Amino acid sequence: MATPYRLRAARPVPPASAAGVLGPHVRSYYAAATRNVVWAAAPFVLLLGYGVWLAHQGMLAHWFNSNFSAVAVTALFVMAIVLIVYTSAVGGGELLRVHANGILDLRAGPRAVRWDEIQSLTVKGLDDPQGSVRHVLHTVDGATLAFGPSIGGVQDLVEEIRARMTEHRLPDVRARIAEGSVVSFGAVTVSEAGVSVGTRVVAWDALADIEAEAGELVVRDAQGVRVASAKLEEVPNAFLLAEMARERRTR
Numbered sequence: 001m002a003t004p005y006r007l008r009a010a011r012p013v014p015p016a017s018a019a020g021v022l023g024p025h026v027r028s029y030y031a032a033a034t035r036n037v038v039w040a041a042a043p044f045v046l047l048l049g050y051g052v053w054l055a056h057q058g059m060l061a062h063w064f065n066s067n068f069s070a071v072a073v074t075a076l077f078v079m080a081i082v083l084i085v086y087t088s089a090v091g092g093g094e095l096l097r098v099h100a101n102g103i104l105d106l107r108a109g110p111r112a113v114r115w116d117e118i119q120s121l122t123v124k125g126l127d128d129p130q131g132s133v134r135h136v137l138h139t140v141d142g143a144t145l146a147f148g149p150s151i152g153g154v155q156d157l158v159e160e161i162r163a164r165m166t167e168h169r170l171p172d173v174r175a176r177i178a179e180g181s182v183v184s185f186g187a188v189t190v191s192e193a194g195v196s197v198g199t200r201v202v203a204w205d206a207l208a209d210i211e212a213e214a215g216e217l218v219v220r221d222a223q224g225v226r227v228a229s230a231k232l233e234e235v236p237n238a239f240l241l242a243e244m245a246r247e248r249r250t251r
Helices: 015-022 033-056 060-064 067-090 154-178 238-249
Strands: 025-030 094-099 102-105 111-114 118-124 134-139 144-147 183-185 188-191 194-197 200-202 207-213 216-221 226-231
Touching (some): 015 094, 015 111, 025 154, 094 154, 134 154, 154 183, 154 238, 183 238, 188 238, 194 207, 194 226, 200 226, 207 238
Antiparallel strands (some): 025 094, 094 102, 118 134, 134 144, 194 200, 207 216, 216 226
16 A cells, blocks of 8 residues: 655744754764864864975074064864864764654755654664674654764764654553554564564564674574574664563563
């Protein structure tokens, strides 16, 4: 069945009104410092290069004979160093804000997403030779947000989203399984019978753990033997599966 045509588009939320939609502001995430330090260091490198050129031309002493020139060059050096130190510590501009009831993406929109509006979170790029791992978030209204290394502290952000999604989505998964439904996690399905990967079904009482290993979701039995696996990129909300396995194991 085709996706229904939307008569109303999702409206961006001004940052000033985000608290009314998402609750109190908890934390901000900024552009990763490593990328911005290069730009911050550029004025310093250019100024240093200009000084070396003046010295090579025998004009450096003449340049500093002027009080104005000496003060101006010193001020530029100090400003460049301050910019490098600040950028190294803080990074670039603000990209995302975590609120008590959701996140505000300032990169485009801005767009507000409540925790209960998040449908799935999937890791991508695990086999990328450049190491550009990113996490892709899908909302219930079809929007997609991606979080990658350009965000400073992105792993903390992902952990926060996982914790909130576990809080909001796991009770529903438990209820559906208890009612006899089969719940799909992409390449993996779960039911009261256990965890199914392809044609392999592992009963809950025979299951020891579900974990990530070398880009795969690995299912291990009570003896710790690997009995089934799937590509992690093909298993949205894999962390919910791991949490369910932990719950079943501690019963």
